[in-house]
Amino acid sequence: MHNKRKLCDKLTSSFLRKWWVVIVISLILLLSGVLVACFFNAWVNFFIDHHITLKEGGQVFDMWRKPPVQPVIRVYVYNVTNADDFLNNGDKPILDELGPFVYVEEWEKVNLTFNDNGTVTFNQRKTYRFDPDQSEGDENDMVVVPNIPMLSATSQSKHAARFLRLAMASIMDILKIKPFVEVSVGQLLWGYEDPLLKLAKDVVPKEQKLPYEEFGLLYGKNGTSKDLVTVFTGAGDITKFGLVDKYNGMSHLPHWKTEKCNSIAGSDGSLFPPHITKNTTLHVFDKDLCRLLPLVFKDEVDTRGGVRGYRFTPPENVFAEIEKNPENECFCPSGPPCAPHGLFNVSLCQFDSPVMLSFPHFYLADPKLREAVEGISEPDPEKHSFWLDVQPTMGVSLRAQARVQINLAVSQVIDIKQVATFPDIVFPIMWFEDGISGLPEPVTNLLNLATTVPPVARSVLLYVLFIAGLLLLLVSVTCLVRKSGRQETLSLEGTAHYAANDEKKSKSNGQSNGHKYPGSNPGFIPDRP
């Protein structure tokens, strides 16, 4: 008791001379605490938004321009092992899934131009290098696959005049074109000379048809793309950060029925607008996919380096038939009939070739499609689903596997004798998974720092501010009360005629100008004149 009183005396007498300053300070501390509680997250978000904006010299910009990751594409090819029996005896095609054939990629954006309106325009460069160590098989392995240029031409001729089909048949006879080709895996992917394309190039008007003589599923993808892409840098509007504004000068696709379905406002999959919640729908745009791919929240995951992420996948009905997902109506401009359940018709983006995309092994598609062939195992979400892990506060992709299967929807055309026995079928050609397995350590460290420090800092700040504020307030108020109590007793003990006066004084909170009591601590009386 005595000690406490001494402490109070000390405090009030020395640096707490002006006791009201202490109360003000403690109130300021408490108020700061309230401000931190309310606005700290907003400040952090403001800071994040400011720092991720794509600008020359920025850290995120460098990561975006030349991602410090090693994307890898694994290709699986369906080798047809009974082509003759399929054509001659009507057997189910027997497929042998070969691969993976693994290519290590390097991504870079070149010819960057910043526009004044918060966008940047560039060409994407991707290079692919075959990695024999990770691969199961060699690029030179020979495979038998459907002759895509030929079957595209014959399927397209279905509704043409009959004499055209007959002419086509005799040309194919002369050029010895068959419905299946035997090519190496490298050729199938990167291109082989195709007699039909060569012919088409000479015959068909320039602007109308394929600009190539060669055919390959990834033909022309190794190197700098000629496509000019404009994306939002996030300056001015962070909600569009990383999204495509224009693709080759076009702000919409020309193919589909509604503006929504023609939208290209998606990310390339590496960066998304920040502050992602479990309710957010992410959008990825890829030219070959021919549409925006929506991705919805699935799970929370731990990724490399201990970074917590959200897993996003396409909704299960993304490629569903119209009866099951009416929103897909807009993707069927010439239907009905429209694409079967689980397939996406990209023929308008593929020079009218009847190419249909699906998930590998017909995951989420009509099981009949898989049962129409032999040799494709049941789809397994682990192996065949499309997913992407993203760090929600920053919008950075942590890991991803973009998995897509390419199929050819062949139509039977009786008039062309080479394909007269090729039935209507969705013929799987190959599937691939293109993705990254993780970010390098410096980046994950940075992400960890950026995501763990703010909440901790907020809590620490809150505790320090509130505890310091409360303590200070408590101490000063206690001392004050004690002081005034002592004052009164002292006064009472002293000269009685002061008592009445004194009561008034303490009620008026000691603000009245000083009348120094004998024996009282001068610090208690305000020094104000």
Ligand SMILES: *[C@@H]1O[C@H](CO)[C@@H](O)[C@H](O)[C@H]1NC(C)=O
């Ligand atoms: C693909 O199938 C054909 C038979 O149609 C066979 O000759 C060839 O060896 C197979 N390729 C591989 C790499 O297994």
Ligand SMILES: *[C@@H]1O[C@H](CO)[C@@H](O)[C@H](O)[C@H]1NC(C)=O
């Ligand atoms: C883009 O950059 C590449 C080299 O990085 C160059 O060969 C090409 O001419 C450039 N294209 C344009 C349109 O500037």
Ligand SMILES: *[C@@H]1O[C@H](CO)[C@@H](O)[C@H](O)[C@H]1NC(C)=O
């Ligand atoms: C921004 O400027 C570029 C180049 O002038 C233009 O292509 C693009 O359409 C503009 N974007 C917007 C959203 O105005």
Ligand SMILES: *[C@@H]1O[C@H](CO)[C@@H](O)[C@H](O)[C@H]1NC(C)=O
């Ligand atoms: C891609 O191009 C690079 C050179 O630009 C070359 O070294 C590499 O072998 C090519 N990859 C494939 C798969 O053709």
Ligand SMILES: *[C@@H]1O[C@H](CO)[C@@H](O)[C@H](O)[C@H]1NC(C)=O
């Ligand atoms: C997310 O969606 C659910 C259901 O639609 C809703 O109850 C919830 O409030 C939403 N959360 C946010 C953060 O918008």
Ligand SMILES: *[C@@H]1O[C@H](CO)[C@@H](O)[C@H](O)[C@H]1NC(C)=O
């Ligand atoms: C795919 O789309 C094209 C163009 O709209 C259309 O002509 C074709 O019939 C469609 N194919 C199927 C199988 O629906």
